[in-house]
Amino acid sequence: MRHIAIIGSGPAGYYSAEAAQKKFGDDVAVDIIDRLPVPFGLIRTGVAPDHQSIKAVSRRYEKTNLGDNVRFVGNVTVGEDVSVGELQELYDAVVLATGAPNDRVLDIPGSDLKGVIGSAAFVGWYNGHPDFKDLDPPLDARSVAVIGNGNVALDVARILAKTEDEFAGSDIVGHALDGLKQSKVEKITFLGRRGPHQIAMTPKELGELGQLERAIPVVDAEDFPDLGDDAMLEPGMRKSVTHLRNFQIDEDGAQHKPIEIVFDFFAMPVEIRGDGKVEKLIVERTELDKDLRSIGTGERYELDCQMVISCIGYRTPPIEGVPYEHGRGRFANTDGRILPGLYCVGWARRGPSGTIGTNKPDGFAIVDIIAEDIGSGSNKEGRKGLDRLFDARDVKAVTFRDWKKIEEAEIARARDGSPREKFTDIADMIAARD
Structure with missing residues (x-):
């Protein structure tokens, strides 16, 4: 035996x-x-x-x-x-x-501020994991930064943006559903170090983002390479990038839903600031080297936000x-x-x-x-x-x-x-x- x-x-x-x-x-x-x-x-x-x-x-x-x-x-x-x-x-x-x-550590200044949450904790909270039932994320935040360009980041944004009716048939736990019903979130920003051709988001999950009742995904057309370059991608990635292209900003920039989900590509978070809690995120613009690795350009800007959810991997x-x-x-x-x-x-x-x-x-x-x-x-x-x-x-x-x-x-x-x-x-x- x-x-x-x-x-x-x-x-x-x-x-x-x-x-x-x-x-x-x-x-x-x-x-x-x-x-x-x-x-x-x-x-x-x-x-x-x-x-x-x-x-x-x-x-x-x-x-x-x-x-x-x-x-x-x-x-x-x-x-x-x-x-x-x-x-x-x-x-x-x-x-x-x-x-x-376990979450991979977000190793930047200010990552210990209240309102900085790892994806393992946030996902565990809305999925009813006993370790995270008392997380109490700041859902009174108007703006949320989601660091990462993978499917977990998509899950986090989708859950934040859904209406109560859209959770029908799901097994989201009651305490999370009650909290999300009171959410004040108006803007969710994905931050990714590289560009649309380097995302780790799969077509099905990206497609779901475009079908939300009260949220609209937005991508800046200037972040894309030439359309012909999409032909070099493998089929699954090509489908994902096609979704992103469909999310490009309208010519007049008008948005018609109460929640905006923004894809901020070539963006590297370098510092989180706030008086005891998250108030803003300092971001550095990046570019790709010949090996498609992201490198900082030195250009920095501020992103106002009251919650940061880090979806950068696990250990x-x-x-x-x-x-x-x-x-x-x-x-x-x-x-x-x-x-x-x-x-x-x-x-x-x-x-x-x-x-x-x-x-x-x-x-x-x-x-x-x-x-x-x-x-x-x-x-x-x-x-x-x-x-x-x-x-x-x-x-x-x-x-x-x-x-x-x-x-x-x-x-x-x-x-x-x-x-x-x-x-x-x-x-x-x-x-x-x-």
């Missing part, structure tokens, strides 16, 4: 468990360990609440968990309730699938005793191998890149490597040893059956038209299980 522990119950963790089921059949026991009492990680607390079709992938993960050889072990903090070293003693393979839940949190690449924000590894018996997968392996689907081949690849390394397994205790350790420490793990009770309670408390109203407090989740 092979015993595998997977730390993290997001896409990378579940695809790895599915791969182990298919690779080893009944001759494997997989424990998926998560800090929260609820599974699915990024799908639950990272994917935008108005993208329910993407969240539906959790049904695939649920099928994986219904097999006898895969077990969800929630409400367990690795490093407190059990160490990585202890797991290595109990399991033939330990796979770190922790994702990259995997280090774990004591596990080799880590601080420059890349991921675990040090070679093709997923960290140390004998210790592996990583997904964003924890490659950094925050790719889509949810990218984690599927990644999960299957790491299981092939594990199979090569551990053979037919060993006489390690696996989950029996983990349960014995938990009994000794009075650790009360949450099972997948418990999670289904929590889910039923969330569905029962949903507002009209919403699939669920998530619990944002761990104690409430545990109470729903009991």
